[in-house]
Amino acid sequence: MKNVQLYDKNFKLYLTHDQILKAVDEVAKKINSDYSTEDKPIFLGVLTGCFMFLGDLMKRIEVDCEICFIRLASYEGTSSTGKVKQMLGLTQSVRGRNVIVVEDIVDTGNTIMELDQILKDAGARSIRYASLLLKPNNYKGTLNVDYPALSIPNDFIVGYGLDYDQIGRNLKDIYVLDIEETERRKSINIE
Numbered sequence: 244m245k246n247v248q249l250y251d252k253n254f255k256l257y258l259t260h261d262q263i264l265k266a267v268d269e270v271a272k273k274i275n276s277d278y279s280t281e282d283k284p285i286f287l288g289v290l291t292g293c294f295m296f297l298g299d300l301m302k303r304i305e306v307d308c309e310i311c312f313i314r315l316a317s318y319e320g321t322s323s324t325g326k327v328k329q330m331l332g333l334t335q336s337v338r339g340r341n342v343i344v345v346e347d348i349v350d351t352g353n354t355i356m357e358l359d360q361i362l363k364d365a366g367a368r369s370i371r372y373a374s375l376l377l378k379p380n381n382y383k384g385t386l387n388v389d390y391p392a393l394s395i396p397n398d399f400i401v402g403y404g405l406d407y408d409q410i411g412r413n414l415k416d417i418y419v420l421d422i423e424e425t426e427r428r429k430s431i432n433i434e
Contacts (some may be wrong), residue, residue, distance in 0.1 A: 245304065247418055248280070249407045254400075256417035263375070263417065266392035267415055270373055271303030273390055274343065277371075284306040284341040287333075289358070290314040291412070292347030296375040296392070297406035298343065311335035313361070315354050340368035347392070348376040349405050352384020360388055374419075375403070 247254050278284055285305065288297040291311050295358030301310065311334045342362055349355055355372055363369050373390035381397045382388075413420070420431045 244414075244416070246421070247401075247414065249401060249411045250406060253421040254402075254407075254411075255421040257395075257398075257400060257419040258349070258403075258417040260403075261394075262416045266375075267296065267299045268303060268406045270302055270390045271305075274373065275298075275303075275305045278306045278308075278341070281306075282341055284310065284343050285309045285311055285335065285337055286343050286345055287337070287362075288312045288345045289347070289354070292404045292406065293345045293375075295412075296347055297345045300373070309335070311337075311392045313358070314357065333365060335385045337362060337363070342367045342371070343390075344370065344372045346372065346374040347390050348378070348400075349374040349384075350378050350381050350397075352386065355386055355388075356384050359388070376400070376405075381421050416434055 245256050257413075259410065278312065286297065286304075286308055288294065291314065303310075310326070313333050341426070342356060344355065344362075346355065349372070359370060371389040374388050375392045377391040377394050378389050378397050379394050399407075399420040400417050401411035401420075402417040404412050405417070406412045
């Protein structure tokens with residue numbers, strides 16, 4: 244699909260599934276190389292948006308590993324609230340373990356900064372970050388995103404696990420908010 248409408252917003256195709264999978268391949272290669280001689284890592288999926296990225300990434304990971312989850316929230320509608328809420332705590336102990344956090348998107352960095360403290364308090368030995376998408380122009384954090392799959396501008400996107408008010412996660416491609424089309428449709432509906 245070239246365009247999708249979710250609620251009152253229109254989105255246009257931004258990244259195809261094939262482009263996404265090529266980027267996932269590259270992240271997996273780096274992780275496989277980095278952890279070929281390390282103790283088995285725990286991949287910590289940050290729910291809910293990471294599920295497609297984490298699923299495809301795991302199919303490509305060749306080192307022994309474990310998976311657990313945490314659920315944090317910082318978005319309402321199309322923008323970050325600036326506050327991170329813990330909705331579901333760690334589902335497994337990370338004490339003394341190498342942790343690879345798997346995020347759908349790193350925007351301002353508030354979530355990974357909060358998560359870094361949670362993991363340090365829980366006794367993680369090492370913490371690295373993998374993110375499907377990174378918004379470098381919006382990132383204000385001090386942590387290094389070790390495995391960014393793709394860098395994007397500060398646009399609102401949906402698909403491949405990312406949502407707009409809980410819909411659009413099931414789209415296999417990634418779509419960007421089409422502001423012009425959304426405004427055009429609003430003006431037609433008002434008249």
